[in-house]
Amino acid sequence: MNAPAESAFVAEPYKATGDVIIDCSVDKIFYGDFLAVRDSKVPIEKKKITGFIGPSGCGKSTVLRSLNRMNDLIQVFRFEGRVIYHGQDVYGAKVDPVLVRRYIGMVFQQPNPFSMSIYDNVAFGLRLNRFKGDMDERVQKALERAALWKEVKDKLKNSGLSLSGGQQQRLCIARAIATEPDVLLMDEPCSALDPIATRQVEELMLDLKKNYTLALVTHNMQQATRVADTTAFFSVDISHGGRTGYLVEMGPTSQIFESPREQLTKDYISGQFS
């Protein structure tokens, strides 16, 4: 079972217990000639939080960004495998990546509000999709869900950039959920935030889980134990001179942290990873 990393180790597939909304199965991800990630099957379950953990360079962000084709913006990016979403392969020939991103939203590491008013930031996606209903109501609802409404309701005309870092990140979450995406991808959403703001965003994630599916990349293992239902642990293989990331183990968060099957996982979560 404890296959050494330098052989072509492939993680035992995780058998999802709930509905799988995105069935991601990576064969190979390349940046030019560089093999960034190999052989990783990561099913994302509906209305749960799937955490991606692992050391730097292990490809967890790359896999996350492959789910909504954000990596297509990098010209040398090449994806081999399948990402099945509602029965369609996201990488299918007829699929428009722009539409994929409207259903699978994203929150980034650095808060990145647009330099426009708080209201316009949240309304951005609604206008983009030519939303015809009550804009004010949807903006308020999104801000309430993002636990930001009370702080900004009297200054919706102010610039989104005038908020603090934690508020900006919650604004970005409000912006992302205003269009009711199916899935929300979060790429280290708390790494630029202080502990209090982190706490708020974590509580928000647990609340969002009632309506949305979340996939979360985090460097912070405590964060994974606090919020993730399922955890995927990635590692990086540097034995062939490259730096190829791969999935080591995926399972319910409690199992990954309390009784990991793989030695690598055990070493990493106990802090013995070099």
Place this chain on the structure above:
Amino acid sequence: MSDIDLTLSADAMRPVPQLGRKGFEARALKSGVLTGLTWIAALLAAVPLFSVIYLLLVNGGSRLFGSDFAEVLTGLPPAGFEMGGGIGPAIVGTLAMVGIASVISIPIGILAAIYLGVLEPRSKVANTSRFLAKVLTGFPSIMAGVFVYAVLVIHWGYSAWAGGIALAVLMLRTVVLAAEEAIAQVPQRMKDAAYGMGCTRSQVIWKVVLPTGLPGILTGVLLAVAGAAGESAPLLFTALFSNYFISELSEPTASLSILIYNFSGMPFPNQIELAWTASLVLVLIVLGFNILARLIGQPKV
């Protein structure tokens, strides 16, 4: 002051640090002299602008702010020995030609900047065109006039069109380089956010890149307009001059800069005074655009 004795290790018996100033020091004197020199240099840099404005106000101000200012701003230029008169045709001509130049150069410049800044910033075409725009920056303005003369004026004669096109050649470089700079400064993470919301590339440009870069783009545009308004050399070969208000864009056209050149060389005090007034008007127009550019270019947050 005395240097700290670093040969002693930290736990050895070092004297208690004395942090107070110790009277007169050569270092303080040097610092004072150099600070004074930079002050003087900074003042010197501001002297030309203020002395020019002072000179123009003294020599041209009486006419512009006097009782006959309406005639000065709207009247026809006087013939020799004639009193009164104004610089109306030149003001209208300058504005018309700057207008033509803006209509041509601003859309082309901003579209080129979008290509250079967003679409293909590293392509061969982009590198070449960026390099050429920079070369154009050092391009003598009279050459723009000669170029348009050879291409247009020889066939169709002197006109406001030719003047406007010559000014457009000169404005283009400023618009392209300033707009590219403004567009390149839009943070990547904002563009990522827009792509992540499901924007197409053109939506990213229209909804995020251009609005975010707008203050910088407008600053560049207004500086280009201000620069074009003050140009004289390119107009010598293209618009020539006229003593009358333009009725068509296809005829020779007056401009402030050429009027200043013509009248300042005349032996009549009335014309010379009008040349001063025209200079003042021109400087005020240019200054107005510059101040507007500054106000718009200020970050709002």
